[in-house]
Amino acid sequence: MAIVCPTVLAGEPHEFREQIERVAPFASRIQIDLMDGAFAPTKSVALDSIWWPEGLDVDIHLMYQEPERYLEKLVNLRPNMVIIHAEANVDLVKFATALHENNIKAGLAVLKDTQVKEVQHFLPNFDHLLIFSGDLGRFGGQVDMSLLEKVSEAKKIVPNIEVGWDGGINETNALDLSNGGVEVLNVGGYIQRASQPDKAYVTISSLIS
Template identity: 25%
Template sequence: MSKAKIAPSILSGDFADMANDWKKMLGNKPDWLHVDIMDGHFVPNLTIGPPIVKAVRKRIPKGEAFFDCHMMVQNPQQWVKPMADAGADQYTFHYEADGDVAETIKLIKENGMRVGLALKPGTPSSCLDEHINNVDMVLVMTVEPGFGGQKFKAEMMPKVQEVRALAPKLDIQVDGGVDASNVCSCADAGANVIVAGTGIYGAEEPAEAIKLMRAAVEKAIADRA
């Protein structure tokens, strides 16, 4: 099974000084930085795009941080090359978005990025059957995508278990309302990549929150070994 990875959702931080805020978060020793890209169409919110990611990447070279980009966009193929050029390491798009899933996966690989496939809460794990062997990660949303600060949906844990059963060695990510109070349930269900916004940024000691979450995932991995 893949290793534990903790990915702070960096859009929970300081928009006014983004590059320095991301650098500051790196001081807390996360594994990835989770970057939410929203187009105002697939979800109602609108956030940053490739030019901002590219500008921050100039300040934080590839060897210093893994940019885990969650593309909440209606036309995921449109943004593959711009995000690759901007310096994204992983491109996670939604199964529910417009376009051919297999072709989008192929395009992401051709542009040198890892492939993530995201599922909204209402989307069943059965949709993965023809794609799971072609992706690097599955993201099981534990809130409806589009806004931070939502309540964690514990009822998504059976879906995480289903995905883990399908792919014992795959990276499985959870995103939405995850914090110290529920990270163990995520890890026990089979998630090894934990995205947390306020669960890290709102902690008194973000580094300690990251360590706690990583320890929970590592314990769950060891218990399943």
């Protein structure tokens, strides 16, 4: 069964707090997007500035060029999962192994132009594949349904890998993504910019339940 995972993407600490407080009352799992201004064109709040309420499962989506530099800080935060990009300057297997040694799940994100076959040898080391259909460092983007073929390609390599989607999810495409095999729908602007975020969350959740 697919789940809705609201995303938090903030440039300033006060924005981060507002976004966390906006979704924490109803979400059981969220994704925090972090950018270094190098891998992504924009810069988010610093890793040192993030926090979340106790009891919330948090995935950290790290859009950093050199994620290994931040491994110790990430481990100390004790998130549910850390997602790094296949396109970053990182030893993917070493990073995933270090997370697993600390009982943290490892996720691998791939940009639109990165094919599953390019990362097939690394996939067995990861718990989650994030199909990225958005614009780095920004809410929104467009859902490119042709990217759904990555779901079946990944499942052929690692049948039990969890597959998430990031970018452009709303009430017009959530069901198609779920039916296409996406298990974690990371929803940003549709929830964060809604006048009633809780109702936006319920709308998407009801569509895919």
